[in-house]
Amino acid sequence: MDERMDIENDSGSQVIDEQKKQKKKKRFEIKKWTAVAFWSWDQTNDACPICRNHLMEPCIECQSAIDEGRLGERTSCPRASLINTINKLQDALAPLGGGSSSPIDLPQITVVGSQSSGKSSVLENIVGREFLPRGTGIVTRRPLILQLFNRRPSKHAKNDSDLLDLNTHNDKGEKTENNADEWGEFLHIPGQKFYDFDQIRQEIVKATDTTAGKNAGISPVPINLRIYSPHVLTLTLVDLPGLTKVPVGDQPVDIEKQIREMIMKFISKPNAIILAVNAANQDLANSDGLKLAREVDPEGMRTIGVLTKVDLMDEGTDVIDILAGRVIPLRSGYVPVINRGQKDIENHKTIRAALDDERKFFENHPSYSSKAQYCGTPFLAKKLNNILLNHIRATLPEIRAKIETALKKYQNELASLGPETVDSPSSTVLSVITDFCNDYNGVLDGHTKDISSNELSGGARISFVFHEVFKNGVYALDPFDRIKDADIRTIMYNSSGSAPSLFVGTAAFEVLVKQQIKRFEEPSLRCIALVFDELVRILSQILAQPSFSRFPALKERIAAVFTEFLREIMIPTNTFVSDIIHSEECYINTAHPDLLKGSEAVALVNEKLHPTNTVQVDPKTGKPLKNSPSNTNSSASTAVAPSGEDEKSGFFSGFFSSRNKKKLAAMEAPPPILKATGGMSDKEVVETEVIKLLISSYFGIVQRTVADIVPKAIMLKLIQLSRSDIQKVLLEKLYADKNIETLVKENDFTVARRKECKKMVEVLRNAASIVSTV
Incomplete structure (x- = not known):
């Protein structure tokens, strides 16, 4: 019995030890990949059945409709419509300049990186089509606001394989029925659909040359491009010019400064999500994209890293340390991808084939095979989609408030400018x-x-x-x-x-x-x-x-x-x-009743010159109080009573001094100007003080x-x-x-300002109506 219990205890401890090892291993793996994967939900069949939006977590509203058998009643997904709302706001605010000059800070993913980082290839892989201009030097010379819209396939597409095969056109680039399920639209050419993606590339070049010139100059005015396709995720990306160090050819001398300032205007906005594209075969510490991102986002809270050229790394090396956050940690982590090389492009390798090779690479690589589902372009697109959705949901109330505040501000200014002059x-x-x-x-x-x-x-x-x-x-x-x-x-x-x-x-x-x-x-x-x-x-x-x-x-x-x-x-x-x-x-x-009386003034002077009892004075009028002790014997006669010594001083004492006795005996005429020269007698002192008291009282x-x-x-x-x-x-x-x-006659400034305010009010009203539907 005891032996059996010992065996059971031993086996039980072995099981516990094994469980601890598995938990420890799992914690290590989670920690190792925490910068890449934040969700453990199975993403093999994670597309929302209503909006076909690939979410990083199930769409609760749509799933409830499926469980309750109400799927046929739902025609839209509120969660997925958030990105569409932001896209509509971007289009609505485009007349105001759009991009970095937009008065409302909209959530958007801005793509930054050096010219050789593979930035354009990442975007084309996400879209699944070649549509961006290619060449040497600066190719992207204007910001490209890329709005991706997922749409349901046409009825003639039976399955996903048929859907993917539709993305072809003839050798002449003419429109065919095969590509009727995806097209592009430019905001500056409303109503025109571009089914040929080569024409989209040509239009981007044409629009760039129109605004930025045909040399290598850049312009901050964005190009708004919409792409509708059944196999893209609903997403909004902003492609910015690649960072460069040395001007080449016709590029301006300060081209580096111009590009840097343009990028900083976009990524410095709090609602901008930064997608920093970096080459994995180069030192991450020298990444231009990450360097700019850390200037505006030092904690890495709104920066996502993309590691390109993983397949070109030296044998025996990998990016595991970067993915685990042990090099430069980012809150949203890094996603490794593989782009087509120049040889693949020259050999006309399709993006579909490139994505398939990318999947095989990560599945077969010893360092990435266990987490291959968290690598590659499809996972990157899903991750960006989810992050953007959550970011929009968090910032939408603030955006709504800012739009309302701005609208009220311009409405008040427009009212203060007055209407256009129509009266006489x-x-x-x-x-x-x-x-x-x-x-x-x-x-x-x-x-x-x-x-x-x-x-x-x-x-x-x-x-x-x-x-x-x-x-x-x-x-x-x-x-x-x-x-x-x-x-x-x-x-x-x-x-x-x-x-x-x-x-x-x-x-x-x-x-x-x-x-x-x-x-x-x-x-x-x-x-x-x-x-x-x-x-x-x-x-x-x-x-x-x-x-x-x-x-x-x-x-x-x-x-x-x-x-x-x-x-x-x-x-x-x-x-x-x-x-x-x-x-x-x-x-x-x-x-005047407030004037000090003469007798009161004399009493005050006598008290001042010959103090006996303290005379209490009213501080407001200057008069002595009635019940205050005073010198009852003081009077004008006593005050001015002369003494024998008074005769020795006075107004004329200076003229009758002993040294002038001889002149006095001769009775000479007085001088032309007589001024007081001697000291004042007691009588004169009293009279002067009394006068001053009366003057002070009346002056007050x-x-x-x-x-x-x-x-x-x-x-x-x-x-x-x-x-x-x-x-x-x-x-x-x-x-x-x-x-x-x-x-x-109105001044030019008022006319121009009224026109601008009208435009702002119209645009902001449109924006307010858009956000009010969410």
């Missing part, structure tokens, strides 16, 4: 004037369509001038920055006349305060000038809109009339504001008045008048022009 000149002028006046009022009120979040504009800038620039300028004025205490003392003596004053005189106060009030006129007039500049800025802002730029003569005339009108009403505005300042100057309201009253009333005056006389009268003035001036027809 007078009606057009009236419409433009009305739009201008509405926009002018809207900008002043802040009711604009496009409110900026980055800077102030329109009426907000005028408000800034009033409440920041002008207000700060007014309050920055200091009444004592231009007048000194000695000047105040002189004015007090001059204003008292021949009899010395006993108290601080009103006349001296008025003279001094009027001098300071005059200073408000300059910032007030400056404020008017600033508002004028802002109105002119608003004018420029409005006229910069496309709806006004379409008529350059009318735009210029409106600007001239508006500016002239502003200058005219600016004159009475200046006069009105100056009169406001003069009214403040001509009448000094000493009974005028400051507040000017800061408030001048903006109101400018609004009344300048801004409101411009709003109410500008339409009438524009109509009078513009309708008076004899050549009013010349005012509504």
Whole structure:
């Protein structure tokens, strides 16, 4: 019993060990080929029965229809129609330039590689026909957008072998019934079918010479070619010029730079899938195609590698390390293929025969036989088909959103450009004037369509001038920055006349305060000038809109009339504001309730000069608070009471000094100019300080008045008048022009731009209708 259990345990462990070995071997094989094969599904009968689209995974929708017996109800496959949708979008966007200049980044497979990499042969093998120009130097000189459409065979094709035999024509290249199942169509020759693929080659050469010239120059304008065939996969490829290093023959000196820039414009787009064709018998690190691909796709996420000339490698070498991702790994891996050599082409070896030889090579080669189904052109076509399908499915929502955004953008621009001029000149002028006046009022009120979040504009800038620039300028004025205490003392003596004053005189106060009030006129007039500049800025802002730029003569005339009108009403505005300042100057309201009283000023000065108790002052009015302690004994008489020492100083002390005793004894006449030379007496100090307090108090009253009333005056006389009268003035001036027809002549830019926008709107609408069906 125990012996039998031991035998069973031994056999069980052997089975487990064998399973582990098999799993390990399988993991190694998967890891070894992970860059090539991502799916393990059997692909011998993997064509969708509805669309005949060879998928890398089963078509779920069609398979469900088969399982449920609804196959006859289905006429199309939604999954396969994705590529057809992109093809339709490419054709729809072709009028805009197509290729790298297309406004919408469409998913497409771009083929890059050097001239000797076998790029053209790979494409012909995928199509199954010879149709690309051949020769030395640069043959592909324009991008070729190749759209492959799988179609059902005609009824006379009984099976696949019959279908393949149909791809022949007579020696003269004339159309026969045998090739009626496949043909090519060029977008630039709508409606014409090319059943002879030699004629397709000739048309490619002809179209290239027409755009790029007959020399070796290149052109970025693509050629759109559709090929319909029962034995191609629905696919879209973009064939680009092969990379070259040294110009040959008539090639431009900078041909390498031109080709590189063209290729980079295609492959740098995020939705471009890069098919990098490389010769297997050359060092992969020197591959020009991979080098460009890594510049725009360093992680290799959207690059597929193709290894050509595998059969020309040295004996004993293979590309297993490359396929396993141990050299330059790519997310989608590499696919090895075999192309026809020059000798095969000269011997007229058919592509069908070449594909059969390719299959036999991989099946019989010791390095590739175990994974031969993942090698060769058929697998490459299936892989490209599946990758493109998945990529389209992932990017289609973004493409739809971009088309809608672009369509809305050009529709708005087209609306701003206005319709083509069909009305009479007078009606057009009236419409433009009305739009201008509405926009002018809207900008002043802040009711604009496009409110900026980055800077102030329109009426907000005028408000800034009033409440920041002008207000700060007014309050920055200091009444004592231009007048000194000695000047105040002189004015007090001059204003008292021949009899010395006993108290601080009103006349001296008025003279001094009027001098300071005059200073408000300059910032007030400056404020008017600033508002004028802002109105002119608003004018420029409005006229910069496309709806006004379409008529350059009318735009210029409106600007001239508006500016002239502003200058005219600016004159009475200046006069009105100056009169406001003069009214403040001509009448000094000493009974103003906010003005500091004389007794209060004297009390403040006495407290300052002879502090006893702190006098609390209202910070707003400058008046002492009623409940604050004050010196009740302070009065004008005590403040100005002279002392014996006061007689030794004062206004005239400089003239009656001891050194001038002799002159005084002789009673000589006073000098022509008398100026204060001595120090101020206590009485003069008190009087000067009292005057300064009163001036400061009244100056503050005028400051507040000017800061408030001048903006109101400018609004009344300048801004409101411009709003109410500008339409009438524009109509009078513009309708008076004899050549009013010349005012509504559109500029060339507007006409061209409207035409371009119409074209964009038409194309994008067509594109939007295409994607809306998916």
